[in-house]
Amino acid sequence: MPSRKFLLTICCALALIPAIASAGELLGAGVISTGLQETSAALTADGQTLYFMRSDFAEADDTIMVSQRHGNRWSTPQVATFSGEWHDSEPTLSPDGNRLYFVSNRPLHPGDAPVMAEMNGQQFPGSNLWYVERQARGGWGTPVHVDGALNDGAMIYNPSVTASGDIYFSAHRADSGKAYQIYVAHPQSRGYAAPVRVELGDLEHSRMDPAVDPQGRFLIYAGNEGDSLGSADIYIAFRQADGSWGKPLHLGNDVNSRTLENAPSLGPGFGELYVSSARRDDVHFPKPRDNGATLQQRLQSPLNGSRNLWRFDIADVLRAHGITR
Template structure:
């Protein structure tokens, strides 16, 4: 029978392990407060290969009207925020720069051909902007003209969140005939200059759960996504799945530490440094009650006009310890 000393040692080691895990848990950093992360909705951060430029989406609170923006790195911060040259006319969103930096993929409701109508979808008898995948090619210091991805990838008007591996395989989320009426994750394998027909990924609890926003490791060793696998702390959490020995995907793990909260988290993306990720969160600033002095109208307006007002903001995290724990090491 274990002794009291044995139990004491066990609990001491457990506490030490928990403290170590807490110390390594990802701590969050709000991205560009007041410049990138503002009172509006911001999601879907993606960096150029040299890390000098940040592309992201900004829109209204409902994300009904969105555009892709661009910011320049200045020291440890971001400046010169402006609309990307290929955006600002249509409902553009969810930019993703390929690992080699040669293409920027994005989502838009723009007409797939010059003589076509803008993409629309109908829900509850109302018409909303549709969504297809597009890309622009790198051209010197800028980008070429937007190109609509043809074929099976864009079959339908609810195709979102492109993420590309180093070999050109295209991951995205969509509502399709085999998605159970909700968003699911799909893979279209690169085939010459195009892609094969998309296949739904067998991940987690299956098609009954809504999952979206894939962010694939360039070597396809792991993938992030947003959803609720039955253990989400909020409306949606950020999960990671690792490639298993059979080439499939393991059990989704909700990211630890401050990545997830009781508020909505979505749109995870990978940074350029090993373990660097970005995510979107609706977490507000912590409020203490009772207040030291009663609010005035101007106090409320000032608070609502700042980041952390309950809109979506961009956050940066470091999950390198978790990746190493699962045998993932930095490339090169």
């Protein structure tokens, strides 16, 4: 599959509307955030358990990991009990914590071929939406396929769920235009209704990786509305009184950098935002002369240009728009 940062297009500019967020912190340097690719943080309500995706640079081998917080430290991540065999990615927890949704190329029936997708004449591992249910004695049950039109085309990414059961996700569908857009599927008596595209503006702009407020008051996503600092930045849109979404706002220079930012997710605390970012340490020349050991250590460090998980506080942004908890 082509790198998703190249699928995010740069088109007509929108006026910049400033939004201020506090400076971020790298999550679990050397343990959670490493020299590999880490994205898609999903924290339990008590903040003590973290699910996330770890991958190689090419994102050809995605696996869902889990780590426990002990004081200020995170445990060595382990492969989640339901992952490790297929191309599994982008975990998200339902607001009540009883379901963990993720996308996967695993076949619908044992023994079948993995799910594949095609775009612009290229074939690549596809993705369908699945979930696991929390068990009474702890742990997760067997993965369950989410049936319905939301999986049409096998290109569904980054699910996010409201308290009412609406599932937001990004996908390339017949009405997406040239790139990706954000959709919502509403629950009905049996399964989910056909997905509806979330209207956020010109379809020339690619929009991905939604993180929706559990109450549906705001929506955070990755894209480029014409004012991106890098190949993709993080934006927020607020629900209007008539139920529509307001003009997307760029989340400013703390959340965003001149590298790739994507896969935002909401933490359990008010204003707690997690973002995958490829920001790196600057290299200045001439540099102190490396030997083999120092070069390897630096090139394998979290800030080597791989994507890592960062935590930000956007409480002030939410309060400025009338959201206080």
